[in-house]
Amino acid sequence: MKVIVMHEVMAPHDGVGNDIEPMIDLLSKQYEVCAYAYDRKNPRLPYVTEKELLSLIADTKNLIIYHHSVYWPDGEALLKKAKCPIIFRYHNITPPKFFDPYSENHYYSCMVGQKQTKQLQKEFPKAHWICCSKYNARDLIYLSKDQIHVVPCFAPGRLEDWGNTTPDAGVVKKLRDFDGVNILFVGRVVPNKGYHTMLEVLYYYVKQYGPKVKLRVIGKKDENLQEYTDFVETRMKELGVTEQIEFTGEVTDATLSAYYQESDVMLCVSEHEGFCIPVVEAQYFGLPVIALDASAVPETLGKDQMILSKDPKKIAVAIHVVASSKHQPGGAYETLVAQGHKNYQERFTLEKISEDFLAAFHDCIAPK
Template sequence: MTKVGILTPCLMEGDAVGNDVTGMRDALRHLGHEVRLFAESWTYSGEVHGIEQVRSFLTQPQDLLIYHYSTGYDEGLKLLQELPCRRVVKYHNVTPPQFYVGISSEYTNACKEGRAQLNALTRVPGITYWSDSTFNAEELSNLGVSPNANHVVPPFHYIDEIQNVEADLEVIDRYSDGVVNILMVGRIAPNKGYGSLLDAFHVYHRNYNHNSRLIMVGKSDPRIEKYNQTIKRQIQQYSLESSVVMPGGVSLEALKAYYLTANVFMLTSEHEGFCVPLVEAMSMKLPIVAYGSTGVPGTLGKAGIRWPAIDSALFAGAVNCIVNDEAVRFGLGKLGWERYQEKFTRRQIEKQFLTLVQEVTA
């Protein structure tokens, strides 16, 4: 049995980082390891320890620190440099700061620090790196991480839980109304490309099908109110107020209902380390139209329509094709579901993860 500390600066309930961290914890506990979560701040309702307790928990060389890296954090870097135990960086990626310039200086600085610290992180000797995706691993490789220490393991997700809960019937009733539903799931943030998403939906709505709706499920952050307002203005400019739905953050039950009532999943995100919602959509057999930026090609593969650039006309045309052609709809749903089964089930992720843990702890 090994003592494993999983560290992240901020642990939120239900977001991609939170799901990955708790997923790793559960998998390790199944093997009988003693696992504790450490964070500077958290909203997670389970057991979490303050960062100051890491040093007293991981005291032996055979102990293991997994530092989940998605933002700059001085204390994390310090622990990585100073702890005597085995250390792993789980690289989730850091949003490039340029997305936040002019929107939020707080986010811009945090992303800048995150990117700068990533450099420092890759220079700490004796570290092993686990990346969410090939895209992330390539970034680390470009920073000088050797292939022997650079591995890929997809993040843990809660798709099994989504599949097992009962969908929110109220949401299903509300949106099973004969209108074509186009879904995007992801927090409202500039790197997620909501502006392009609205452009594409506007073209589809205007040129192909007025009887359509865009549902953008994701939390909005008051710290980027400028961006939130930009999106709202764009919706008004396109006169799409009655055709765009922004339910904010939703429960698992509601999330499932949104996936079930959707006809197409559309993603125009400009920066993704991995993109868990793509896997969720694949697991729900939902046809996907996506912009193949950054980590998207690695996750989506050939299981969806992936355009190499954002072209609203092509996105709208693809949605139209999916909506109108049952065979295409069925074929894309099947490809997604097969890719999910092949690569991203919890069992497979757990197996890959535990293999890497074994390699580190051997």
């Protein structure tokens, strides 16, 4: 049996790319695996051409793992030509409402992406779906329970590689020298990440506890979402928190590692996540997380973690309570870090994810 992994774009460092590469590495130990993508940005993967793909998927003994995270009509057309079984790996699609009114194209592609999720379930009624979270599984309304499996994204498993990178000394010094609370957020500047809430949290924090606080945002701005970027910048000025925010853009592993290790708290008020990799990374590095009770984030964070409703004042208080107990033995900070680390060890090591994935994979391919 040959396994063909498909996705429109295969890049080395994005969320889906970080799931695809370790999955291929794992399956390659037992099967012959190849990859098919329209946009091949990761040179490490064993790609096949469209002609080779058509010949492979015509053989009923082979198997397709189709990663569904975007609207890819040509991918769906290729699946219709397949005679071999299909497993869908579902990463979720951001609801279009977040992009209204900032970008018509983003709105449209999310809308049709969600339509395609339903379409794929109807067109391939026997296929199994492996979701990254239970939250994602809620979208699979046309399938029976035995067709749905939940296995976390492989991305946290890669921490065992890049997590040991020596942290950037310059960033370490900058954060240590700052006489205030270092808050971290990792995520692109897009509407579903909750930037408007984050700015309000910062506003209340400054009002109540003073200006000695810095929110460092690691993630690039999307040039096709300029209207949203403008909205965020205007809001920063309105709330008078421009001095308290630093946008770093994309960073290297060494820089990211330094931010995770030297920050005081991670704030995640994202309103839609199909999994949320950064909160697991924070748990790995021993950084307490304060998050919004929305989408897959609480599920990913695990039990006894700081999950709050959308009340910016309360979130600001939580930041203060957690950050101020950093050097207090047995305090809030230590409790959250210990619980977070336990969550990572029990659920997200590469060994555990690989084990869960193989169990689900073998269940999918077992004759029924």
